[in-house]
Amino acid sequence: MSIKIKNINKSYSAHEKEVKVLENINFDINDGELICLLGPSGCGKTTLLRLIAGLEKANSGEIYVNDELVSKPSKDRGFIFQQYSLFPWLNVLDNVMFGLNLTNESKEENLKSAKRYLERVGLSDVENNYPHELSGGMKQRVAIIRSLLNHTPVLLMDEPFSALDMQNRHKLQEQLIGVWKRFENTIVFVTHDVDEAVYLGDKIVIMDKNPGKVKKIVDIELPRLRNRESIEFIEAQNKVKNLLDVGD
Amino acid sequence: MNRKKFTPLILPIIILIIWYLITSVFNLVTSYVLPSPINVFESAITLFSSGKLFTDSIDTLFKVFGGMLFASIVAIPLGILLGWSKTLEEMSSFVISVLRPIPPVAWIPFSILWFGIGTVPAIFIIFMGCVFPILIYTIDGVKRTDKVLIEAAQTLGAGDFDILYRVMLPSAVPYIVSGLKVGIGIALMCTISAEMIGSSSGLGFLILTATNLFDTGTTVVGMLTIGVIGLVLDYIFGKIQKQIFW
Numbered sequence: 001m002s003i004k005i006k007n008i009n010k011s012y013s014a015h016e017k018e019v020k021v022l023e024n025i026n027f028d029i030n031d032g033e034l035i036c037l038l039g040p041s042g043c044g045k046t047t048l049l050r051l052i053a054g055l056e057k058a059n060s061g062e063i064y065v066n067d068e069l070v071s072k073p074s075k076d077r078g079f080i081f082q083q084y085s086l087f088p089w090l091n092v093l094d095n096v097m098f099g100l101n102l103t104n105e106s107k108e109e110n111l112k113s114a115k116r117y118l119e120r121v122g123l124s125d126v127e128n129n130y131p132h133e134l135s136g137g138m139k140q141r142v143a144i145i146r147s148l149l150n151h152t153p154v155l156l157m158d159e160p161f162s163a164l165d166m167q168n169r170h171k172l173q174e175q176l177i178g179v180w181k182r183f184e185n186t187i188v189f190v191t192h193d194v195d196e197a198v199y200l201g202d203k204i205v206i207m208d209k210n211p212g213k214v215k216k217i218v219d220i221e222l223p224r225l226r227n228r229e230s231i232e233f234i235e236a237q238n239k240v241k242n243l244l245d246v247g248d
Numbered sequence: 249m250n251r252k253k254f255t256p257l258i259l260p261i262i263i264l265i266i267w268y269l270i271t272s273v274f275n276l277v278t279s280y281v282l283p284s285p286i287n288v289f290e291s292a293i294t295l296f297s298s299g300k301l302f303t304d305s306i307d308t309l310f311k312v313f314g315g316m317l318f319a320s321i322v323a324i325p326l327g328i329l330l331g332w333s334k335t336l337e338e339m340s341s342f343v344i345s346v347l348r349p350i351p352p353v354a355w356i357p358f359s360i361l362w363f364g365i366g367t368v369p370a371i372f373i374i375f376m377g378c379v380f381p382i383l384i385y386t387i388d389g390v391k392r393t394d395k396v397l398i399e400a401a402q403t404l405g406a407g408d409f410d411i412l413y414r415v416m417l418p419s420a421v422p423y424i425v426s427g428l429k430v431g432i433g434i435a436l437m438c439t440i441s442a443e444m445i446g447s448s449s450g451l452g453f454l455i456l457t458a459t460n461l462f463d464t465g466t467t468v469v470g471m472l473t474i475g476v477i478g479l480v481l482d483y484i485f486g487k488i489q490k491q492i493f494w
């Protein structure tokens with residue numbers, strides 16, 4: 001699914017003051033693209049992602065997903081939250097089947113595909129565990145499976161790996177690329193980590209703050225899976241870093 | 249470990265000794281002002297062997313659970329609704345705030361007018377005592393539902409009813425259980441007033457009749473039995489809570 005972001009303005013009123021969070025955001029995302037939103041803390045990355053999801057309303061401007069105006073959340077746009085969002089009263093299996101169980105598809109079919117997906121990311125052993133028994137990385141993987149199992153064509157991810165150590169983070173980034181290639185979803189991935197953005201993104205939307213706006217959009221044309229040690233990778237990283245710092 | 253186990257017993261034993269000393273050894277007070285432990289023990293034996301203590305306990309428990317059951321049937325769905333809809337909560341908050349502090353005893357005249365005498369008005373009094381804590385805990389539990397869980401459900405395709413039923417209700421369960429725990433404590437406190445209305449059995453009735461006959465030994469046995477029942481129920485609810493607090 002393609003996403004068009006048109007003239008988005010968003011402000012919050014805090015303590016009777018209007019604070020402009022996003023100013024004139026304009027860019028398009030092609031079907032099947034993996035886009036990273038990169039920018040300093042408070043530049044409105046989460047806000048923009050929530051607007052795309054339909055969890056938030058803009059003051060002006062529109063967002064279209066496949067030429068349809070976004071007005072409320074939809075199962076077409078899965079959201080992976082920055083904080084953990086598994087249902088604590090459901091075990092892993094029931095958590096990932098949450099979306100499927102809302103429809104009237106047969107429970108048996110749901111169970112089968114849920115187990116298959118969990119096996120693919122190595123979570124079969126914990127399928128009967130409850131969220132509080134999982135590590136942070138497992139929780140986020142379960143959350144991702146929960147959205148994927150819902151056949152979501154668009155995946156909106158808000159710093160899903162920021163709480164993980166580097167090793168786990170790299171592992172999940174690699175798994176995400178695998179998932180994205182297999183399912184061909186459109187992914188919008190928020191991060192404030194340059195390395196992560198360069199590793200994942202087809203494009204990186206670099207944002208600036210006060211108020212949040214798009215500073216620059218960079219294409220990363222490196223082959224997958226990307227090699228962090230390669231000269232090209234390091235060059236791309238430096239380029240993005242410089243663009244981030246300009247004007248600071 | 250052993251020391252910890254016995255710590256709660258120290259104070260009761262001291263109380264028992266002092267109680268024994270002032271009533272039986274030094275005869276500081278007469279038995280109708282305060283019965284001696286031996287007096288109470290004798291009454292307990294009599295009540296126990298005649299089976300009266302048992303039937304009265306069962307009778308009171310029946311009323312307590314009856315009142316709790318009806319209170320839950322009313323308060324849990326209502327609480328979910330009020331926790332869910334801000335408008336409905338605002339509409340009803342004044343009425344609830346006014347009704348809530350009224351002592352259950354105050355409902356005795358109406359319970360007689362509406363339900364006559366016997367078991368039904370007793371259940372009604374207990375109902376009035378525990379319906380509000382259950383209601384308020386349920387409202388609170390629903391309102392405390394983590395926003396991120398609601399939004400996660402929305403992005404997974406859940407509609408308003410799905411969110412109410414599949415997210416808010418389960419996330420409120422621990423609070424509802426807390427409400428039931430508070431409610432059952434209040435229900436037990438209501439037993440005397442509940443059994444003032446034409447009951448012919450029950451622990452409250454036992455205490456009332458014994459008091460009228462200056463049988464203070466029996467009175468204390470009745471009081472302690474209510475206390476012990478409360479302790480046991482509290483323990484059971486505590487176990488349930490441990491199971492469900494994720």
Ligand SMILES: Nc1ncnc2c1ncn2[C@@H]1O[C@H](COP(=O)(O)OP(=O)(O)OP(=O)(O)O)[C@@H](O)[C@H]1O
Nearest residue numbers: 012013014021040041042043044045046047048192
């Ligand atoms: N509900 C809200 N009410 C008022 N202000 C808000 C609200 N949500 C966000 N903001 C403000 O909007 C700005 C952007 O917030 P946002 O969470 O989108 O930033 P972010 O780029 O995701 O930051 P981070 O990297 O720290 O997650 C911040 O200044 C924040 O204080």
Ligand SMILES: [Mg+2]
Nearest residue numbers: 045046082158
């Ligand atoms: Mg954020």
